[in-house]
Amino acid sequence: MTKHTKNTMSLRARLLTGTVAAAALGAGTFGAISANAAEPAQAPAAVTADTTHPRDLRQSTHLTIDAATRAARAALDAAESENQRVTVAVVDRDGNTVVTLRGDGAGPQSYESAVRKAFTAVSWNAPTSELVKRLESAPNLKDIPGTLFLAGGAPVAAKGAPIAGIGVAGAPSGALDEQFARAGVAALTR
Template sequence: MRRLFLSASLALAPVPGLAQGVVTERNISAGLAAEAAAAAVEACAGRGFRVSAAVVDRSGVLKALLRADGAGPHTVYSAQAKAYTAVSMRANTSQILETVRTNPGAARLVDIQGFLIVGGGMPIRVGDEVVGAIGVGGSPGGHLDDQCAEAGIARIRERLG
């Protein structure tokens, strides 16, 4: 009985060094997410690429998704997975890909469920804070998906602060 009481007391005790109470976090709004996705799809369409663009919030939850007319069905998954990977790692997926290629310690990142480590995913930041991410899938190369994702972020950049 004494062990049970001690275990329960430890489980309920506050953890030193961790803040208690309410946590306030900033997230990308649904409106800005939809606008960024549309701008990314438009940028790729202007170059002849039919893509999908997905925007997730800071927790990786889908906020907006747009699939261009004629874009392959796989582009929906790839766009969302790239955005999820970028927000989870707080880095561009092209940079993560390079890390996986050059750092043996990072080689297993590709095995994380939901991750897609190819170009086209970028975090959306307000200063140094990640408030979401965008992923684009369907162009003939990750560097081209990157360019369209950048166009999506550029469209909303001034209104992020």
């Protein structure tokens, strides 16, 4: 055999081997894809045994979005019936905003004030008008982030524990704001 023939054969052999390998690889990949498509993926095994003792658990109560919306709407309606332009916020027990309704013509500062009043009311499970009085003996309370010690916040409680707060801001007095917030709380008991 000549050197040229030997290299040609070697090249042909290499091409043939590469083609066979590519075909085998392709068939294997196609087979794996087909098998995966035909069989649904199995979810990881779930832990089915209860590993937590009941004494280590605590149930908590939360307002539904419907209840929070109903309360906010009642507070806003009470304000609008007296021609007041306010914003109403409802926060959950952790201070997360659930619903905010900004009435027509409410001032830009009213949004944040309503949220902060709601947070303050739920944090201490007390109307913010009562909490304002506590500042006389503990003036540093006002330094707690997210709070606002002005009348206009009312807590929502279930079984004596706070579960939400309603804050209203924008009326010319905190007493009016709080009156509207209490209307929101009252809507939850109807």
